[in-house]
Amino acid sequence: MNSLDNLVRDLVERYTGDEQHPGDGGPGLISRLDTLGLRTRQPANGGHAPPGSRPPTSLEAVSWSQRIKVEAVQLDAELRGSPHTQPWYRALPAIPPGAENTGREREVRQTVSRWHGTVLTVLGLRGPSVHFRHALCLVCGQRTVYGRADDDRPRAWCINDACEDGDTGAPARYEGTRLYLLTENRVG
Known part of the structure; x- marks a missing residue:
């Protein structure tokens, strides 16, 4: 699991990933969102594009980039206890020390991990x-379980903020044999 510093570094500076999923060392992930290649359907033989053709940039990527930047600026100001904001490229790297100073590392790490x-x-x-x-989540009993079936590491997790699993105090996570227990815990 990546540390808060590593997650922010991946977003802003260089995408290095973690031991199980190494990055390529290329530009930061936010930069990649901002410069995502054009995705359009070009009209055949010149002329006008047909109705419903895609816009010149990926609106989803632009939208997520802007949302993360706005949330980072707000979170940084909140952690500093200041009404004044700073640009996103300064705010995001300031989040880990701000989280440490306020004792909110776990909460902030979850937020940055979601962005990542x-x-x-x-x-x-x-x-x-x-x-x-x-x-149903084995810990909180809610239908708030999401998962990913990666070939090398199938896993699932609860997204209920009120879910607290054992010593970690974080929402439940399921891997290995515990994942199979979860899949047997079905409701109609």
Whole structure:
């Protein structure tokens, strides 16, 4: 599991990933969102594009990039306890020390981890997660379990903020044999 510093570094500076999923050392993930290649259907033999053709840039990537930047600026100001904001490229790297100073590392790490995962999914560097709508979380009993079936590491997790699993105090995570227990815990 990546540390908060490593997650921010992947987003802003260089995508290095972690031991199980190493990055390519290329530009930061936010930069990749901002410069995602054009995705359009070009009209055949010149002329006008047909109705319903895609816009010149990936609106999803642009939208996620802007959302993460806005949330990072707001979170940084909140952690600093200041009404004044700073640009996103300064705010994001300031989040780990701010989280440490306020004692909110766990909460902030979850937020930044969500941004990181979203960017990886939007960029196609990993597949989307799936809602296990028929499975109940073994800890909180809610239908709030999502998962990903990567070939090397199938896993699932609860997204209920009130779910606290054992010593970690974080929502439940399921891997290995525990994942199979979860899949047997189905409701009709």
